[in-house]
Amino acid sequence: MAMPVLAISDLHVTVDGKEILKGVTLTIRGNEIHAIMGPNGAGKTSLAQTLMGHPGYTVTQGSVTLDGVDLLALRTHQRAQAGLFLAMQYPSEISGVTTANFLRTAINARRGDGSAISLKDFRDRLDHAMDLLSMDHKFANRYLNEGFSGGEKKRNEILQMLMLAPRIAVLDEIDSGLDIDAVRIVAQGLTSMVNDSFGALVITHYQRILTYLKPGFVHIMVDGRIVKSGDYHLAETLDAQGYDFLRPQSEHEPEQAAAGRL
Amino acid sequence: MTTSPPSLESLQQNDRDRVREHFSEDPDWLIEQRINAFFEYLHTPILARKRTPLNHRQFENLPLFTQQPPELGGSWLSAEMSDGLLVLAGSEVAVLRPPAGRTAERVIFTDLRTAAMTHFEVVKPYLARVARAANSKFDALNRAWWQNGVFLFIPRGVQIAEPFTVVHHQVASPGFFPRSLIVLEDDSEATVIDLYVSPSLKSGPRSLAAISVEAVVGANASLHYGSIEQLALNTDAFATRTADLETHARMDWNVGSFGSGLEVSQQTTYLNGTGSENNSLTVFFGSRSQHHDLEVTSVHQGAHTRSNIIGKGVMKGRSRSIFTGVTDIKQGARGSDARQKEQTLMLSDQARADAIPSLLIEENDVFAAHAASAGPVDANAIYYLTSRGVAPEEAxxxxxxxxxxxxxxxxxxxxxxQRVWSAVREKVRE
Structure with a gap:
């Protein structure tokens, strides 16, 4: 299968009439891990939700394509079927729907009529994915996220990602609320997927998970724009110095920052 | 049999003769009971339900019976023929399979008309005894005109795990009056399922159903009872379900209301004996312009009695539901524990649901609690599920x-x- 390409170009987004994203340009390919860091309110989650098609976000300018397909023309479930996945910061609790049943429904929705996954194949894959994430197999029969701790929800997001095998995954603060062991396990889960037919965009506040992921690309977002991009060392610099080291630059060179070519 | 279909109106003349004529094969004591019940019906005011006006519905003009032969939909007959199965088509017994096992000869499981003739010594003391306490106009109507139903008698100490299933088929007759009488002696246990179905859910002339269920649960006995109502939308259904519980008796109600254009139900459990327990679950699903007015009551008379009333509903279209839970704790029911919970999921902003908890407490040393909520489907939950590739409708x-x-x-x-699930899925897809 061809290498996936998620191309975001000059993306402007408003929420309730207020501009939140002010021209984001970013390309993510297979075999790549990108990280976006930035202070609260910078627009990181807005970018993730806009990519997935949350109805609260309005695109006013720019384009997003996955493998050349205009994602913005698709509804949320069609984007997922096209191969996009979003691990959410605050996953919903769905009472009465077990994780296992839901995952089978979702896998079959992507496969289409007549090619449903066999129960045995499904169970094998589920057991394998749960082992990889050190999850108790009982989780599969619990109602989706209901009564889960913060860490359990995050692991469940990664489980869904492993099972659905997307082409591009966006992970929104997958590391927040996790203890150090869980961060390592989640990072291993993600790393195990990275290959020519999978790429990921990781949104995080903390450098910690990046020490496991070693992303090839790190972007810093401030006020709806990517103001600086670099390799993994940018995350280390940020961790050591905080966002302050960016301020003068982002104020003095807004145009350059907006283009995302730093 | 009469030569012309009687209506309630016409029956006000020469009532006795009409009843005698129509039920000429019944024993005298039963005919007498029917006549008394009919007078009671005529003199009992119609149920007062604030949110369900009934006065304009003109039940009096409905003919009760027609001479058309019973017509059976095939689906229920082709269902698995388990032991302990009774299928009734109006008054006719279509299938009767006795329960399996060694204890079967002491158990009575048959249609109510046969039972009234061949087991009158057991039927007579119980028939209409429990239900009369409910003081329901429509139960009185049923007591006067019930065509058939089920009688189950479980003698002392007999426990039967396999369910007794009764299918009450509404046939092409405007009046439908199925009756269930369940008697569990001390230390016994049984499971009974009443299913109420129409040949077609959508078509046919207007009809009136008065459904009655009465149960007597002896000391230390347990009755697990299920009822699923899937009558046609042209039916106005009135259900009266009543149970008497003795010391440490246990009653489980699992009631599903899915059919009927109008359903008004009155379910009353009398917790007479010390330590008796009532677990009532009602699942209702309204669509189109269905109107369900459901009332579930626990009357705590014995000490240390426990009740838990749960109502769970889904509302579509322009449907309307009223769920009233009544906890009635009498003086002397000390140490009792009574809970109520109602939740409704609204799938349409044109549907309406009311939850009305009512607590009547005459005793100090009790625990009583209620909770109610109603709301639309969480848009974030839909979004979350669709983000995994599931279409919004499926989500x-x-x-x-x-x-x-x-x-x-x-x-x-x-x-x-399983039947409740298939009823729910039918309604979801409707």
């Missing part, structure tokens, strides 16, 4: 099924559980 179905799953999956009776 809504999952959420509806998930909303009901904790209560439906807790139904111990496999057959009821």
């Amino acid at each position: 809504e179905q999952l959420i509806v099924e998930g909303f009901l799953a904790p209560v439906i999956d807790a139904i111990a009776l496999t057959e009821v559980r």
